[in-house]
Amino acid sequence: MGNKLTACTSILIGKDASIDGTIMIGRNEDAKAAWPKHMVVHQRGEMSKHFISKDTRLELDLPEESARYTATPEWTDKDGLFEEDGINEYDVAMSATESAYSNALVLGYDPLVENGLNEEAMITVVLPYVKTAREGVQRLGNLIAKYGTGETNGVLFADNDEAWYFETGAGHYWVAQRIPDDSYAVVANQLAIQEIDFNDSANFMFHPGIQEFVEKHNLNPDPLTFNFRKIFGTADRSDAIYSEPRVWVGHQMFSPRQATDETPESIGLPFIMKPDHKLSIFDAQSYLSNHYEGTEFDPLGHGEHAHKYRPISLAKTQESHILQMNRPGANIHWLAMGVATESTYVPFFNGITDTPAPYKRGKLPAQLNSAYWIFKHASVLVDSHLHDFLPLLRDVQKERNAAAIKMIAETDRRLPSLKGEARATFLTRQSDDYATDTLNAYKKLSLELITKMTDYCELNFNTDENL
Numbered sequence: 001m002g003n004k005l006t007a008c009t010s011i012l013i014g015k016d017a018s019i020d021g022t023i024m025i026g027r028n029e030d031a032k033a034a035w036p037k038h039m040v041v042h043q044r045g046e047m048s049k050h051f052i053s054k055d056t057r058l059e060l061d062l063p064e065e066s067a068r069y070t071a072t073p074e075w076t077d078k079d080g081l082f083e084e085d086g087i088n089e090y091d092v093a094m095s096a097t098e099s100a101y102s103n104a105l106v107l108g109y110d111p112l113v114e115n116g117l118n119e120e121a122m123i124t125v126v127l128p129y130v131k132t133a134r135e136g137v138q139r140l141g142n143l144i145a146k147y148g149t150g151e152t153n154g155v156l157f158a159d160n161d162e163a164w165y166f167e168t169g170a171g172h173y174w175v176a177q178r179i180p181d182d183s184y185a186v187v188a189n190q191l192a193i194q195e196i197d198f199n200d201s202a203n204f205m206f207h208p209g210i211q212e213f214v215e216k217h218n219l220n221p222d223p224l225t226f227n228f229r230k231i232f233g234t235a236d237r238s239d240a241i242y243s244e245p246r247v248w249v250g251h252q253m254f255s256p257r258q259a260t261d262e263t264p265e266s267i268g269l270p271f272i273m274k275p276d277h278k279l280s281i282f283d284a285q286s287y288l289s290n291h292y293e294g295t296e297f298d299p300l301g302h303g304e305h306a307h308k309y310r311p312i313s314l315a316k317t318q319e320s321h322i323l324q325m326n327r328p329g330a331n332i333h334w335l336a337m338g339v340a341t342e343s344t345y346v347p348f349f350n351g352i353t354d355t356p357a358p359y360k361r362g363k364l365p366a367q368l369n370s371a372y373w374i375f376k377h378a379s380v381l382v383d384s385h386l387h388d389f390l391p392l393l394r395d396v397q398k399e400r401n402a403a404a405i406k407m408i409a410e411t412d413r414r415l416p417s418l419k420g421e422a423r424a425t426f427l428t429r430q431s432d433d434y435a436t437d438t439l440n441a442y443k444k445l446s447l448e449l450i451t452k453m454t455d456y457c458e459l460n461f462n463t464d465e466n467l
Helices: 104-109 119-129 133-147 210-216 228-232 237-254 281-288 371-384 386-417 420-456
Strands: 009-013 023-030 040-042 050-052 059-061 069-071 085-087 093-099 153-158 163-168 174-179 184-187 204-206 317-325 332-337 346-349
Touching (some): 023 153, 023 163, 023 281, 050 119, 085 119, 371 386, 386 420
Antiparallel strands (some): 009 184, 040 069, 085 093, 093 153, 163 174, 317 332, 332 346
């Protein structure tokens, strides 16, 4: 993420690397510990034909036809929309953005553009207008080449066939790489893409002038190759402390046999990895919920190195999402409001016509008729007495996760017999019922925690039984 001084973490999983043949792209949106998000459905044709960014004042004429799509905008559009993630009616998924940093050398020749296309607007001006992931990459690339961007970012795309990771490297230059079907990638606030094969159009896309730009300004430290990360990115001490450990822990989770020589501060960890085992939706959720548990670096621990590295899941996560594509039934927009490790991923089927009212409201100060604040309420209560209360939260999460899988299986069985409006109505009802049941479970948990907390008050006194 960009202007909000944010720092997200992303994962992309190819269809042959997953346990069920699905493609998954996911990301934590990290900005502020108390900054509500909404979950909405934009209807077909709803978008204005002219867009003006409240963030950068960029103005764009948009195509006549806009597709239906899901999104998670901010609670206020005062500083921009920040729709962040969604799936459109053509089964194209997009998540924007993963913040990164370009080095001073490339920015000297192609500076960031103050009134360019930033994270705030990317979902809004791209996702409703594309029918494949490749079209999404190309549309975003064309817009950035023309209008420029004021941030260095990574953007995730997927459809029912492939996943792509897109990166900007300066004001106008960009590249994108297809995630191999048998592989995954984890990204943490660094430019991640490495070697570019300009002759492999099946797996790489790029700004048409990027080679000439790099050669003209002598930007390539190793002219025998074209390593985008080394040419455009950074590799300093802050990367070793802030970014590399989150990549390292992903490799330890999914590829421990291959990553034996890696350390949390290893520089230049590979972008593309093959997992040692097939990955499930819960593996993706576990990565985005990770805080180095089981290691000496866990901030919830008490060891010497408990706060040495920045964890993946942390207090300032506004929402975490996984967009699961190539499913046998409807694709799924999984959404966890607030801190992922203390929340639950709720499955919203692609094809729904609306979301429950609590998911469409929430502002400052807190209000407990909002999904965001219901999850955050339980989260802060658990934090108050973590040792005692975390097991109670984990019980709710396990029950809800099992219920999600059961509900999805039931939905998949019914879908083949439903078409058109009946299908949309059924998907909406299934999503709404699960989402509402999950909010009720967290409300119940919060009341249980408050009840238990009444005896933790310092204003207590043990009365002598004989008095």
